[in-house]
Amino acid sequence: MPKIKYVRAFTVRGGGADYHDQGDGHWIDNHIATPMSRYPEYRQSRQSFGINVLGTLVVEIEAEDGTIGFAVTTGGEPAAYIVEKHLARFLEGRSPTEYEKIWDQMYFSTQYYGRKGLVVNAISGVDLALWDLLGRLRQEPVYHMLGGAVRDELQFYATGARPDVAKENGFIGGKMPLHHGPAEGLEGLHKNIAELAEMRERVGPDFWLMFDCWMALDVDYATRLALAAHEVGLKWIEEAISPDDYWGYAQLKRNVPKGMLVTTGEHEATRWGFRMLMEMDCCDIIQPDVGWCGGVTELLKISALADAHGKMVVPHGSSVYSYHFVITRHNSPFAEFLMMHPGPTKVVPMFHPQLIGEPVPQNGRLKASALDAPGFGVELNRDIAMHRPYTH
Numbered sequence: 001m002p003k004i005k006y007v008r009a010f011t012v013r014g015g016g017a018d019y020h021d022q023g024d025g026h027w028i029d030n031h032i033a034t035p036m037s038r039y040p041e042y043r044q045s046r047q048s049f050g051i052n053v054l055g056t057l058v059v060e061i062e063a064e065d066g067t068i069g070f071a072v073t074t075g076g077e078p079a080a081y082i083v084e085k086h087l088a089r090f091l092e093g094r095s096p097t098e099y100e101k102i103w104d105q106m107y108f109s110t111q112y113y114g115r116k117g118l119v120v121n122a123i124s125g126v127d128l129a130l131w132d133l134l135g136r137l138r139q140e141p142v143y144h145m146l147g148g149a150v151r152d153e154l155q156f157y158a159t160g161a162r163p164d165v166a167k168e169n170g171f172i173g174g175k176m177p178l179h180h181g182p183a184e185g186l187e188g189l190h191k192n193i194a195e196l197a198e199m200r201e202r203v204g205p206d207f208w209l210m211f212d213c214w215m216a217l218d219v220d221y222a223t224r225l226a227l228a229a230h231e232v233g234l235k236w237i238e239e240a241i242s243p244d245d246y247w248g249y250a251q252l253k254r255n256v257p258k259g260m261l262v263t264t265g266e267h268e269a270t271r272w273g274f275r276m277l278m279e280m281d282c283c284d285i286i287q288p289d290v291g292w293c294g295g296v297t298e299l300l301k302i303s304a305l306a307d308a309h310g311k312m313v314v315p316h317g318s319s320v321y322s323y324h325f326v327i328t329r330h331n332s333p334f335a336e337f338l339m340m341h342p343g344p345t346k347v348v349p350m351f352h353p354q355l356i357g358e359p360v361p362q363n364g365r366l367k368a369s370a371l372d373a374p375g376f377g378v379e380l381n382r383d384i385a386m387h388r389p390y391t392h
């Protein structure tokens, strides 16, 4: 096995892994409730407060024989700095098979300033690129290295403002962004329920409908929303409150009507963060993002812990990086697909334009065989402008 020779970090703008980095008029930036919605000037657009400030981080790891593994995640220039100036030292000269020791050294060497968020995004990007390199060197897809498929195909729910379009395209459910938060009072809550009722009318009684609340609510508002939405058949209420408020999630989970699920986790990181969510009984489904929670090496630990707690793991939408994981885990029965078309009125690749060969669900499903290519099975689109802000 050739050793690792170079680690390089690049930044890219425009869609892709930082999927909130979109042009004007996109559903994903249209009056979606957030913790910043309490400030009217930041209520219409999440980009106005900087949701896309980081941009995409591209990590490349080149082995002595010239083989290059890569991955993309959210992180931009600050993440590139951490990769080049701090993390690269734990990889160069090492075997790509040492992903456990490499992860341990990346995490504990940055623990004094990291632990969650940007730093763990950077660690995740390196870890994903390492698994991609390992797959290319071994000429096998990542999901084979994770134990192989436990089912013939993936099934997906879709996230976007048009669950009716998701149903037409064969998805098993539609997760809607919540448009109004507590700052818009009862009027806003009624608008949320009216939107849900409108979609229920369009999709019929059995199609899954969920709200994604993107950390925007408090326990009282989330409870009132859940009680009203239960009448309209809401399947789960997602990330309703601050990721730091474990106590609030535990209360919300006690408050919601029987049969409604509480989900969260996309902004949580590491086995320790998810242990807290599970041991405090905060949610029914955890939703780590493999590009933000610590990478595949850490998601393996998180998933096993969840399995022991009888919890489902439905990773936050992260394209091939979650598909190769979900297909190998019994407690990951379905996956998320983010509808990145501006409407969204059609199904387009999630991390477009950054990944060449990115598989897209057909009729809401993806056969395991669609993942049968070395590593994560995609190539980096080198026609897009990549910038290497730092070297080492």
Ligand SMILES: C[C@H](O)[C@H](O)[C@@H](O)[C@@H](O)C(=O)O
Binding pocket: 028, 032, 159, 160, 176, 177, 178, 212, 214, 266, 316, 317, 336, 338
């Ligand atoms: C739709 C939500 O507001 C986020 O933009 C979404 O990316 C994330 O929360 C998700 O679960 O997909």
Ligand SMILES: [Mg+2]
Binding pocket: 212, 213, 214, 238, 239, 266, 316
């Ligand atoms: Mg979400």
